[in-house]
Amino acid sequence: MNTISDTMTANKSRQAATMQGETSAQDSDTPSLSILMDDRKASRANAAKASAEKLNFWYGSNQALKNINLVIPEHQVSALIGPSGCGKSTFLRCFNRMHDLQADTKYEGAITLRPDNVNLVGPETDPIEVRMRIGMVFQKPNPFPKSVFENVAYGLRLRGVNGRTELAERVEKALRAAAIWDEVKDRLNESALALSGGQMQRVCIARALATDPEILLFDEPTSALDPIATAKIEELITELRSRVTILIVTHNMQQAARVSDFTAFMYLGELVEVDATSKIFTNPSKKATEDYITGRYG
Amino acid sequence: MAATAHLTLEEIRKGLSWRKQLDKAFTVLGLALLFCCLGILAILFFDLVRDGSSRFGWDFFTSFPSRKAENAGILSAAVGTMLIMVVTALVALPLGVAAAIYLEEYAPKNWFTGIIEINVTNLAGVPSIIYGLLALGLFVYQFNFGQSVLTAGLTLALLILPIVIVATRESLRAVPKAIREAAYGLGATRWEVTKDHVLPYSTGGILTGLILGLSRAIGETAPIITIGALSFIAFLPPSPVTGEFPFLNFEWLMSEFTAMPIQMFNWVSRPDQAFQANAAAAGAILLGMTLAMNAVAIWIRYRFRKKISW
Numbered sequence: 001m002n003t004i005s006d007t008m009t010a011n012k013s014r015q016a017a018t019m020q021g022e023t024s025a026q027d028s029d030t031p032s033l034s035i036l037m038d039d040r041k042a043s044r045a046n047a048a049k050a051s052a053e054k055l056n057f058w059y060g061s062n063q064a065l066k067n068i069n070l071v072i073p074e075h076q077v078s079a080l081i082g083p084s085g086c087g088k089s090t091f092l093r094c095f096n097r098m099h100d101l102q103a104d105t106k107y108e109g110a111i112t113l114r115p116d117n118v119n120l121v122g123p124e125t126d127p128i129e130v131r132m133r134i135g136m137v138f139q140k141p142n143p144f145p146k147s148v149f150e151n152v153a154y155g156l157r158l159r160g161v162n163g164r165t166e167l168a169e170r171v172e173k174a175l176r177a178a179a180i181w182d183e184v185k186d187r188l189n190e191s192a193l194a195l196s197g198g199q200m201q202r203v204c205i206a207r208a209l210a211t212d213p214e215i216l217l218f219d220e221p222t223s224a225l226d227p228i229a230t231a232k233i234e235e236l237i238t239e240l241r242s243r244v245t246i247l248i249v250t251h252n253m254q255q256a257a258r259v260s261d262f263t264a265f266m267y268l269g270e271l272v273e274v275d276a277t278s279k280i281f282t283n284p285s286k287k288a289t290e291d292y293i294t295g296r297y298g
Numbered sequence: 299m300a301a302t303a304h305l306t307l308e309e310i311r312k313g314l315s316w317r318k319q320l321d322k323a324f325t326v327l328g329l330a331l332l333f334c335c336l337g338i339l340a341i342l343f344f345d346l347v348r349d350g351s352s353r354f355g356w357d358f359f360t361s362f363p364s365r366k367a368e369n370a371g372i373l374s375a376a377v378g379t380m381l382i383m384v385v386t387a388l389v390a391l392p393l394g395v396a397a398a399i400y401l402e403e404y405a406p407k408n409w410f411t412g413i414i415e416i417n418v419t420n421l422a423g424v425p426s427i428i429y430g431l432l433a434l435g436l437f438v439y440q441f442n443f444g445q446s447v448l449t450a451g452l453t454l455a456l457l458i459l460p461i462v463i464v465a466t467r468e469s470l471r472a473v474p475k476a477i478r479e480a481a482y483g484l485g486a487t488r489w490e491v492t493k494d495h496v497l498p499y500s501t502g503g504i505l506t507g508l509i510l511g512l513s514r515a516i517g518e519t520a521p522i523i524t525i526g527a528l529s530f531i532a533f534l535p536p537s538p539v540t541g542e543f544p545f546l547n548f549e550w551l552m553s554e555f556t557a558m559p560i561q562m563f564n565w566v567s568r569p570d571q572a573f574q575a576n577a578a579a580a581g582a583i584l585l586g587m588t589l590a591m592n593a594v595a596i597w598i599r600y601r602f603r604k605k606i607s608w
Contacts, residue, residue, distance in 0.1 A: 101478075135484075138476060142474070
């Protein structure tokens with residue numbers, strides 16, 4: 001038991017070291033988590049699950065993301081905050097290539113997924129392959145107008161899972177993980193549209209979890225929900241981090257403070273600052289971040 | 299500035315009562331115009347029913363046309379119309395839906411697609427007799443389909459294709475982007491998104507469009523006359539279902555036919571007054587068929603709306 005965890009720690013610090021090596025090659029003022037991780041105790045350091053490197057993105061001729069460098073630590077919740085139009089959702093949607101559904105968009109640079117070092121935004125990478133590895137939960141709950149069961153099973157069916165018992169098992173597992181099983185176990189065959197907004201959103205989370213994604217993206221997942229449903233989703237997000245690496249966009253700073261381990265502040269398409277959430281909200285190092293979190297604009 | 303800006307209570311009430319009267323006036327005007335339209339339809343229908351009342355009866359439905367007005371019936375015309383509608387629906391549905399899916403989901407947005415789209419819309423405005431001429435040249439003489447049920451069905455399918463395409467595109471477009479994103483987000487391909495989600499959720503709108511198209515086609519006379527339908531048919535096409543293996547037979551496709559509007563046209567143009575009653579009765583039945591199809595379309599739309607609400 002000890003040896004295994006020792007090996008894992010060693011493995012993680014080796015990865016952290018690699019990251020640091022990469023970082024030192026970049027501009028010295030580039031915000032990066034690896035600097036931060038260096039400060040933390042080695043045992044708590046987390047391996048990077050993905051890292052954006054010099055990521056630029058255009059809608060037509062309009063550059064929406066400018067030279068973004070960010071490391072997403074594994075099994076942690078990273079939050080993206082910033083005023084409307086700052087590019088946080090645009091950045092999030094690069095991770096599962098949602099922009100490819102739209103004509104006239106262009107990526108440059110890389111988002112490297114570890115450990116196999118696939119460039120998620122590379123032209124050589126199939127967007128469907130990317131979406132099979134990285135799940136997403138959207139702003140407004142968007143269940144299919146099908147039964148609860150079929151909603152959660154859909155991703156599995158796409159992956160060729162057709163056995164009745166296997167489907168049932170994995171659907172149940174996903175619904176349990178999304179903390180909605182007890183509420184829907186007797187109505188699996190009812191339409192998901194008959195559920196409340198918060199329940200729908202948790203079914204959508206279950207739908208994304210069912211296929212065991214490597215990263216789960218949340219795009220303002222509670223902005224259409226009431227406070228009680230929001231609290232449930234937030235609690236769920238903090239619990240889920242042990243299963244999956246999470247990246248969440250939110251315009252609600254309290255939410256970022258409550259659920260995330262790391263927070264990145266974006267402004268006008270640039271990444272201004274990234275740090276441990278507690279540090280960002282108590283002692284940010286950039287003036288722009290401080291102005292935003294103290295409510296001077298936004 | 300602000301102190302003098304607001305109105306007194308009296309001024310507010312006076313202005314409001316005038317504006318509310320305008321509101322009422324428009325309601326009355328709208329209702330009046332609506333009843334005008336419905337009234338014309340009702341008068342038309344009841345006039346046909348009254349004129350044809352002497353002819354309604356089981357015999358009218360089970361008799362072939364005859365030289366004697368009191369013996370004549372609509373059997374061959376009604377059967378012909380139904381068979382033509384079957385061919386039309388079977389051709390127009392897959393072609394129209396496939397074209398709409400391509401245009402809506404697959405086609406890149408460029409000038410070429412733009413031209414296709416404009417022309418599909420333009421096709422809906424082409425006079426129906428032009429379709430008849432096209433069919434006469436293409437189906438009757440070029441393909442040698444003859445003056446058959448098949449030719450008539452294909453012609454009417456062409457005629458309603460734009461209606462089906464436009465209706466289908468509209469119902470595909472009504473599927474919210476969020477639903478497509480949900481499916482794409484799970485790793486679905488474009489075809490999987492279309493067949494598992496977009497198509498099933500827009501079935502109601504597609505079927506409604508098809509039925510509205512068919513109810514337009516059922517009354518079309520000009521194109522069917524152009525391809526040379528006969529008006530005196532005293533036999534039925536071979537039955538599509540037979541007692542012997544393989545139980546289906548497609549000879550009816552090549553059979554000569556007549557249809558409801560043609561039968562009606564034929565009777566109207568007879569000098570004998572007694573045939574006018576036959577024409578009126580056939581007209582009432584045709585109108586009834588159209589209204590029934592529209593009712594089915596409304597019912598389908600209602601059913602699907604209830605099941606799927608975004």
